Amino acid sequence: MSERRVPCPSCGARIVEGARKCRACKGWLGERHRGSVGSLSGREPRLARAAVTVASGVAAVIIATLTSLKSPVGEAPPLTALAPEGAAPRAAPDDAPDPAAFGPDAAEPAPPPAEPKGRWRAREFRIGDVHPLDVVFNPSGASIYVSADDASLREYKLQSGELIHKASMPAQGDHIRLLFDRYVAVLRHEDAARIPVMDTTAWDRDPVLLDVGRTPGDIVALPDGRTVVAATTDTKRVTKFELPTGVRLANITLPHATGQLFLVQAEGRPYIAALGALTHAGRPGGAWIDLFDPSESPFGATRRSIAVGREPREGDITRDGGAVFFPDRLSNTAILLSVAGVTETRKTPVGVGPTAGFLLDEDRYGITLNAEARTASVIDLSTMEVKSTLPLRGVPLTGVTSPDRKTLFVALGGTQWPPVGSGVAVIAGDPPRVVASLPTGRGACAVAVSKDGARAVVASYWDRSITVLER
Numbered sequence: 001m002s003e004r005r006v007p008c009p010s011c012g013a014r015i016v017e018g019a020r021k022c023r024a025c026k027g028w029l030g031e032r033h034r035g036s037v038g039s040l041s042g043r044e045p046r047l048a049r050a051a052v053t054v055a056s057g058v059a060a061v062i063i064a065t066l067t068s069l070k071s072p073v074g075e076a077p078p079l080t081a082l083a084p085e086g087a088a089p090r091a092a093p094d095d096a097p098d099p100a101a102f103g104p105d106a107a108e109p110a111p112p113p114a115e116p117k118g119r120w121r122a123r124e125f126r127i128g129d130v131h132p133l134d135v136v137f138n139p140s141g142a143s144i145y146v147s148a149d150d151a152s153l154r155e156y157k158l159q160s161g162e163l164i165h166k167a168s169m170p171a172q173g174d175h176i177r178l179l180f181d182r183y184v185a186v187l188r189h190e191d192a193a194r195i196p197v198m199d200t201t202a203w204d205r206d207p208v209l210l211d212v213g214r215t216p217g218d219i220v221a222l223p224d225g226r227t228v229v230a231a232t233t234d235t236k237r238v239t240k241f242e243l244p245t246g247v248r249l250a251n252i253t254l255p256h257a258t259g260q261l262f263l264v265q266a267e268g269r270p271y272i273a274a275l276g277a278l279t280h281a282g283r284p285g286g287a288w289i290d291l292f293d294p295s296e297s298p299f300g301a302t303r304r305s306i307a308v309g310r311e312p313r314e315g316d317i318t319r320d321g322g323a324v325f326f327p328d329r330l331s332n333t334a335i336l337l338s339v340a341g342v343t344e345t346r347k348t349p350v351g352v353g354p355t356a357g358f359l360l361d362e363d364r365y366g367i368t369l370n371a372e373a374r375t376a377s378v379i380d381l382s383t384m385e386v387k388s389t390l391p392l393r394g395v396p397l398t399g400v401t402s403p404d405r406k407t408l409f410v411a412l413g414g415t416q417w418p419p420v421g422s423g424v425a426v427i428a429g430d431p432p433r434v435v436a437s438l439p440t441g442r443g444a445c446a447v448a449v450s451k452d453g454a455r456a457v458v459a460s461y462w463d464r465s466i467t468v469l470e471r
Contacts, residue, residue, distance in 0.1 A: 003016065004016070004017040005017065008022040008024060008025065008027070008029070009029065010022060010025050010027045011024050011025040011027070013025070015029075118471040119436065119471060120426055120435075120436045120438060120469050120470070120471050121438075121469070121470060121471060122424075122438040122439060122440070122467050122468070122469055123467070123468050123470075124440075124441065124465050124466065124467050124468070125156075125160075125161025125465065125466055125468070126161065126464060126465050127146060127148070127154070127156065127161070127163075127464055127465065127466060128163070128464065129464070130148035130149055130150045130152070130464065131148065131149040131418070131443075131461050131462070131464055132146050132147070132148055132149075132445070132446065132459035132460070132461060132464070132465075132466065133147045133148065133149055133172060133173060133174055133175075133445065133446065133459070133461070134146075134147045134173060134174065134175045134176045134445075134446045134459065135147070135176075135446045135447075135448045135457055135459045135466065136176055136177070136178045136184070136448050137178075137448050137449065137450045137451065137455075137457070138155070138200070139178075139181040139451060141158070141450040141451060141452060141454070141455065142157065142158055142159070143155050143156060143157050143158055143164065144156055144158055144448065144457055144466065145176060145178070145184050145200070146459065146466070147169075147172065147173035147174075147175070147176045147186060148172070149172050150172070151168060151169045151170070151171055151172040151173075152166055152167065152168055152169060153166070153167050153169055153173065153176070153184060153186060153198055153207075154166045154167075155200070155203075156466065158455065158457070158468060161466070165200075165203045166203075167198055167203055167207065169186050169196045169198075169207065170192075170194065170196055170207075170209070171186075171188040171191065171192050171196075172188060173186035173187055173188055173196075174187055174188055174189050174190075175187045175189075177218075177219050177220075179197070179219070179221045179228060179243070180221055180225055180226075180243070182199065182200060182201060183197050183198065183199055183200065183243060183244070184197070184198045184200060185197045185198075185210075185219045185228075186198065186207070187216050187217075187218070187219065188216065189215055189216065189217065189233075190215060192214075192215070192216060193211065193212065193213055193214050193216075194209045194210060194211050194212065194216075195209070195210040195212055195216050195219060195230055196208070196209055196210075197209075197210060197243065197244075197246070199244060208243065208244060208245070208246035209246060210228075210230055210239075210241050210246055210248075211248065212230045212231075212232050212235075212237065212239050213232040213234070213235035213237045213239075214232060214233075214234040214235050215232055215233045215234040215235070216230060216231075216232055217230075217231045217232055217233045217257070217258050217259045217260070217261075218230070218231050218258070218259065218260050218261040219231075219261065220261040220262070220263050220272070221263075222263070222270065222294060223263075223270055226242055226243055227240060227241065227242050227243070227249065227294075228240070228241050228243060229241075229261060229272055229294055230261075231258035231259070231260075231261050231274055231276075232257075232258070233257035233258065233259055233276075234257065235253070236253055236254050236255065236256060236257050236258065236276070237251055237252070237253050237254075238251065238252050238253075238254060238258060238261075238272070238274055238300065239251035239252075240294060240299060249299075250297075250298070250299030250300075251299065252292075252299050252300035252303075254274065254276060254290055255278075256276040256277055256278045256286075256287075256288055257276050257277060257278070257279075258274045258275065258276035258290075259275065259276055259277070259312075260274075260275040260276075260312075260314070260315065260326075261273070261274055261275070262275065262315070262317050262324055263317075263321065264291070264317055264321045264322065264323075264324065264339050265320060265321035265322055265339075265340060266291055266322075266339045266340060266341075267340075267341070269293060269295075270293070270294070270295075270321075271291050271292065271293055271294075271339070272290075272291070272292055272293075272294050273289050273290070273291055273317075273324055273339060274289065274290040274292075275287070275288075275289050275308070275312055275315065275324075275326070276288060276289075276290070277310070277311060277312060284310045284311040284330055285310070286307065286309075286310055287307070287308050287309045287310055287311065287312045287328070288305045288306060288307055288308060289305070289306045289308050289324065289337065289339075290303045290304070290305050290306075291303060291304050291305075291306070291339060292304075304343075306337065306339075306343050306345070308326075308328075308335055308337060308345065309328035309330070309331060309333070309335060310328060310330045310331060311328055311329045311330040311331075312326050312327070312328055312329075312335075313326060313327050313328070313329050313354060313355050313356055313357070314326065314355065314356040314357065314398070315327070315356075315357045316357055316358050316359045316401070317359075318359060318363045319359075319362070319363055319405070320340070321340075322338060322339060322340030323336055323337060323338045323339060323340070323363075324336075324337045324339065325337075325357050325358075325359055325366050325381075326357045327350060327354030327355070327356065327357045327368045328354070329353060329354055329355060332349060332350060332351070332352055332353070332354060333347045333348060333349055333350060333354075334347065334348050334350045334354065334357060334366055334368050334377070334379055334384075335347050336366065336381060336384065346384045347384070348379055348384045348385060348386060349386070350368045350370060350377040350379070350386060351368065351370030351372075351373035351375045351376075351377050351389060352370055352372040352373040353370055353371045353372030353373060354368040354369065354370050354371075354377070355369055355370070355371045355396065355397075355398075355415065356368070356369045356396070356398060356399055357369075358399055358400075358401050358408050359381075359401070359405060360401065360405050360406070360407075360408060360427075360428075360432055361405060361406065361430055361432070362405065363381060363405070364380070364381060364382070364430075365378055365379060365380065365381065365387070365431065365432055366378075366379040366381050367379070367399075367408055367427065367432060369396035369398075369399060369410060370396070371395050371396055371397075371414075371415045374391065374392050374394065374395055374396070375389050375390060375391055375392060376389070376390040376392060376396065376410070376425075376427060376434075377389055377390075378390065378431055378432050387431055388431060388432075388433075390427065390432070390433060390434050391434075392410065392412060392425050392434070393412060393423055393425065393437050394412030394413075394414065394421040394422070394423050394425075395412060395413070395414040395415060395421055396410050396411070396412055396425075397411050397412065397413040397414060397415060397419055397421070397444065397445065398410075398411050398413075398445075398446065398447060399411065399447060400447050400448055400449050400456070401449070402449050402453035402456075403449070403451055403452070403453055404453055406428055406453070407426060407427070407428040407449075407453065408426070408427040408428070408432070409424060409425075409426055409427075409447050409449060409456045409458075409469070410424060410425040410426075410427065410447070411424055411440075411444040411445065411446065411447040411458055412424060412425060412444055413443055413444035413445050413460075413461070418443055418445070418461045418462065419443045419444060419445045419461055420442065420443060420462070421442075421443070421444060422439065422440050422441060422442045422443065422444050422460065422463075423437060423438065423439055423440055423444060424437070424438050424440050424444060424447065424456075424458050424467070424469065425437050426438070426469070438467075438469060439467075440458045440460050440463075440465075440467040441460025441462065441463025441464075441465040441467060442460060442461075442462040442463045443460050443461030443462035443463060444458050444459070444460050444461075444467075445459055445460070445461045446458070446459040447459075454470065454471070455468060455469060455470045456468075456469040456470075457469070
């Protein structure tokens with residue numbers, strides 16, 4: 001490029017000859033630079049118009065799509081008709097829509113149908129390396145007390161199976177009884193002369209020992225909330241004790257061995273009904289019930305004896321306490337003994353080998369568990385006739401009724417000891433029938449039910465487990 005300088009045609013400033021732009025006025029000299037803003041001025045209008053056209057087309061498509069969709073709001077509510085001037089306002093009907101609401105008023109939902117009672121379900125937990133012998137519920141229903149063959153009394157949480165309390169007893173308990181919702185009495189029927197009574201509010205203390213005599217048979221709590229009556233078989237003694245001291249208050253010796261005690265209502269006040277039997281050369285020789293007022297002094301002075309068969313088994317009392325229902329195994333009969341006033345005995349034949357009797361449905365039905373026949377006899381107590389015979393899937397050993405007496409749970413462990421059978425039968429309904437048969441561990445030996453009747457448990461000897469029934 002030449003360094004000769006010439007004047008700018010626009011401002012007169014000296015610029016290099018051949019320069020294309022003046023440094024002083026910034027003006028272009030001659031042909032403009034390709035690619036500058038000025039060189040694009042010819043295409044700029046065409047590009048702008050094309051961009052506007054494309055944007056307009058896209059917007060039109062979007063608007064058409066949106067307007068074709070159905071509104072989720074729904075139809076607008078109908079307008080409320082206005083009354084003519086001077087006319088009294090009309091009350092809106094109950095089904096009229098709310099003018100201030102969005103859309104029509106929603107219809108009131110129908111009340112849900114009553115849920116039917118669910119089926120019984122079974123679950124299981126292990127209790128360790130001991131064999132359970134008997135089981136009862138804690139009054140709260142959250143735990144159970146278990147008598148084990150290592151001469152211990154244990155408490156387990158029902159939900160998790162966790163062992164929460166354990167106490168050693170002088171001997172293993174064949175059966176346990178809950179007294180006053182606080183004490184647990186541990187009954188050893190052989191090789192024992194005392195009944196340990198454990199205070200479940202003080203597991204760190206030793207049990208109170210009730211000196212009842214050889215071979216304890218049964219124990220029952222009296223309505224005063226502090227005294228109990230216990231019976232024995234070998235010594236034929238019935239003794240009254242006070243808890244928690246264990247002091248012996250009174251005792252009486254009967255002519256026969258007492259195996260069961262019932263708290264009944266006779267002559268308008270609580271009476272003890274002691275059910276016992278005599279044997280001759282190892283064979284049953286007759287059975288009696290002795291009735292007496294435990295509050296009288298001397299103890300048992302005015303008792304009366306009633307002959308009731310030959311070999312009575314486990315029985316039940318009516319809700320009002322005015323009658324006792326039990327089977328007689330030797331004669332294969334069921335007996336209903338009224339004790340409220342003048343004693344009256346009614347009998348009916350049942351299945352072979354009855355071992356226990358229970359009452360259901362407001363004392364309308366009596367149930368006997370017939371071990372040899374593997375059945376349960378349903379008896380209409382108003383007529384003392386067998387209404388039906390229910391087959392069972394195993395040999396019944398024992399049972400328990402729910403507090404409302406609507407359901408009977410039967411452990412099917414068999415009559416030999418230790419038991420080898422398994423399973424539990426649930427009897428309910430009107431008339432009673434088997435509504436469920438559920439599995440348990442081997443050796444179903446004891447059964448218990450909670451106070452609300454919502455749960456039951458079955459102890460299994462050989463399986464060393466507890467089966468929980470719930471729904």
